Amino acid sequence: MYTLGIDVGSASSKAVILKDGKDIVAAEVVQIGTGSTGPQRALEKVIETSGLKKEDISYTVATGYGRFAFKDADKQVSEISCHAKGIYFLVPTARTIIDIGGQDAKAIRLDNNGGIKQFFMNDKCAAGTGRFLEVMARVLETTLDKMAELDEQATDTAPISSTCTVFAESEVISQLSNGESRNNIIKGVHLSVASRACGLAYRGGLEKDVVMTGGVAQNAGVVRAVAGVLKTDVIVAPNPQTTGALGAALFAYEAAQKN
Amino acid sequence: MSKVETILSQLKDIAANPKKAMDDFKAETGKGAVGIMPIYSPEEMVHAAGYLPMGIWGAQGKTISKARTYLPAFACSIMQQVMELQCEGAYDDLAAVVFSVPCDTLKCLSQKWKGTSPVIVFTHPQNRGLEAANQFLVTEYELVKKQLEAYLDVKITNAALERSIAIYNENRAVMREFVKVAADYPQVIDAVSRHAVFKARQFMLKEKHTALVKELIEEVKAMPVQPWDGKKVVVTGILLEPNELLDIFNEFKLAIVDDDLAQESRQIRVDVLDGEEGPLYRMAKAWQQMYGCSVATDTKKGRGKMLINKTIQTGADAVIVAMMKFCDPEEWDYPVMYREFEEKGIKNLMIEVDQEVSSFEQVKTRLQSFVEML
Ligand code: SF4
Numbered sequence: 001m002y003t004l005g006i007d008v009g010s011a012s013s014k015a016v017i018l019k020d021g022k023d024i025v026a027a028e029v030v031q032i033g034t035g036s037t038g039p040q041r042a043l044e045k046v047i048e049t050s051g052l053k054k055e056d057i058s059y060t061v062a063t064g065y066g067r068f069a070f071k072d073a074d075k076q077v078s079e080i081s082c083h084a085k086g087i088y089f090l091v092p093t094a095r096t097i098i099d100i101g102g103q104d105a106k107a108i109r110l111d112n113n114g115g116i117k118q119f120f121m122n123d124k125c126a127a128g129t130g131r132f133l134e135v136m137a138r139v140l141e142t143t144l145d146k147m148a149e150l151d152e153q154a155t156d157t158a159p160i161s162s163t164c165t166v167f168a169e170s171e172v173i174s175q176l177s178n179g180e181s182r183n184n185i186i187k188g189v190h191l192s193v194a195s196r197a198c199g200l201a202y203r204g205g206l207e208k209d210v211v212m213t214g215g216v217a218q219n220a221g222v223v224r225a226v227a228g229v230l231k232t233d234v235i236v237a238p239n240p241q242t243t244g245a246l247g248a249a250l251f252a253y254e255a256a257q258k259n
Numbered sequence: 260m261s262k263v264e265t266i267l268s269q270l271k272d273i274a275a276n277p278k279k280a281m282d283d284f285k286a287e288t289g290k291g292a293v294g295i296m297p298i299y300s301p302e303e304m305v306h307a308a309g310y311l312p313m314g315i316w317g318a319q320g321k322t323i324s325k326a327r328t329y330l331p332a333f334a335c336s337i338m339q340q341v342m343e344l345q346c347e348g349a350y351d352d353l354a355a356v357v358f359s360v361p362c363d364t365l366k367c368l369s370q371k372w373k374g375t376s377p378v379i380v381f382t383h384p385q386n387r388g389l390e391a392a393n394q395f396l397v398t399e400y401e402l403v404k405k406q407l408e409a410y411l412d413v414k415i416t417n418a419a420l421e422r423s424i425a426i427y428n429e430n431r432a433v434m435r436e437f438v439k440v441a442a443d444y445p446q447v448i449d450a451v452s453r454h455a456v457f458k459a460r461q462f463m464l465k466e467k468h469t470a471l472v473k474e475l476i477e478e479v480k481a482m483p484v485q486p487w488d489g490k491k492v493v494v495t496g497i498l499l500e501p502n503e504l505l506d507i508f509n510e511f512k513l514a515i516v517d518d519d520l521a522q523e524s525r526q527i528r529v530d531v532l533d534g535e536e537g538p539l540y541r542m543a544k545a546w547q548q549m550y551g552c553s554v555a556t557d558t559k560k561g562r563g564k565m566l567i568n569k570t571i572q573t574g575a576d577a578v579i580v581a582m583m584k585f586c587d588p589e590e591w592d593y594p595v596m597y598r599e600f601e602e603k604g605i606k607n608l609m610i611e612v613d614q615e616v617s618s619f620e621q622v623k624t625r626l627q628s629f630v631e632m633l
Binding site for chain 2 (some may be wrong): 065075077078079080081104114116118119121205
């Protein structure tokens with residue numbers, strides 16, 4: 001049996017096809033999210049990669065910010081539950097999940113059976129999210145994929161506050177005009193994102209293993225900063241952008257079996 | 260339309276159109292209305308004067324701009340709205356505004372009222388255990404009474420006050436009964452309806468409200484109790500609005516089986532007791548009996564325990580904390596309650612209430628995740 005999970009995020013669309021609730025047949029990411037052609041394209045791409053036909057899919061679960069806008073799903077499940085499900089499937093020792101996506105950050109505490117004990121989300125603010133990094137990358141005249149590498153070359157951390165994207169942006173500009181090195185500023189930006197996310201993780205009571213997921217987990221600079229703030233090892237989920245879609249496909253499998 | 264639907268729609272109308280409720284009252288009685296600021300006021304006095312007490316609890320979805328001149332961005336969301344509305348003259352039809360100042364934001368706001376109605380400010384004593392606190396509050400109430408009498412040009416007699424106290428006590432008792440009925444019949448009284456019954460209370464004479472709610476209770480209780488296939492929650496905070504937010508509770512089948520909202524059950528928690536003393540003294544004493552509220556000092560911090568008990572007694576699955584954005588008294592209470600919930604294994608969720616927002620996607624995700632987790 002094939003099931004599909006689609007995660008319609010604010011900045012990207014992700015889709016995963018699962019066979020019999022255990023084998024990932026295909027996973028695709030399209031870097032454009034809800035309200036665009038992204039979800040449909042992710043769906044078409046994942047079907048194409050899998051070599052299957054649409055009719056082969058027994059059940060579809062949508063998750064993510066645009067889950068209710070995606071009309072081809074049998075059911076909608078929240079991204080918190082889907083990330084938890086996906087991560088527990090990939091890393092059964094996970095007890096704290098830090099998920100940093102395009103427009104929000106979340107910390108999820110799992111119990112020993114993968115159930116959600118508690119979760120926290122950031123409040124309506126781009127600080128500490130992928131969007132924050134995008135804004136900073138633009139000011140710093142670099143791209144998201146280069147930021148981790150530049151961070152590695154930093155000799156120091158330039159302090160950047162973590163409360164507000166707009167203030168942080170002007171801080172970055174004044175740091176630049178004071179002659180601070182770009183790499184040090186990038187390291188500061190990563191620390192700022194990490195502090196925000198770790199603030200959420202602390203609220204739920206930190207327990208190991210700590211797993212990072214979401215698009216921002218692909219940035220090794222942020223991962224290092226999180227590990228530094230939490231003073232613990234951090235596991236990066238395999239294919240961190242698609243763990244939500246994977247969770248959705250797992251829920252789809254469970255639902256299909258009940259049907 | 261069934262009787263229940265008729266009563267609910269009547270109360271929903273009043274809750275949604277306070278201005279109309281006030282104008283109708285004026286047309287009917289020839290008297291005016293007096294604004295009542297949150298959280299606790301000796302409303303009975305206004306009632307005894309023959310005026311309509313009107314609750315002032317902000318509004319939803321207004322973009323804050325004029326209020327920025329007077330309030331910092333980190334003042335609570337509800338008072339931002341109140342300030343904005345003041346600047347627009349929304350409260351200028353009121354004959355007076357009674358203003359208690361149990362938190363810093365209210366203290367500041369009371370000193371810079373921008374409307375044209377006269378404002379009557381009084382203080383609640385926070386050292387609540389002392390007899391001197393009662394004496395102090397009596398003096399404050401005497402001042403409120405004197406000013407009301409002057410502004411409204413009415414004499415508030417003890418006999419009228421006693422009558423109003425009895426009417427208020429009855430309304431509170433009926434509302435406590437309503438809370439239980441709503442818990443038993445979530446299919447009939449959903450989250451939106453439940454809130455409307457409470458909200459209409461702020462814009463009606465209490466005797467009229469009591470009569471309607473009594474009828475409602477009777478009608479509902481005549482129906483068979485059906486099993487509830489959703490989840491049950493106890494909610495706490497300053498208020499839980501607007502209807503778009505409560506619609507999400509309905510959508511995910513979250514029945515509100517009890518509440519500790521300042522706008523709702525905290526208003527009906529304690530009565531003015533009978534006794535030998537005069538009405539003002541007994542009204543002052545009610546403040547000492549108040550418990551479980553972030554603006555009524557409680558050195559033992561009993562609110563968490565109270566909520567845990569409510570959860571157990573009602574068989575609720577969880578507590579939802581509706582945190583008024585930037586309300587410091589509520590934010591100070593939260594970590595203490597949170598720890599107690601976690602220690603007792605009470606599932607809980609905090610959602611933010613921001614009266615300025617008009618999009619509820621994020622809170623929808625939180626509530627959906629929470630329901631999936633329960
Ligand atoms: S108690 Fe909270 S919500 Fe009410 S006025 Fe004070 S700060 Fe604002």
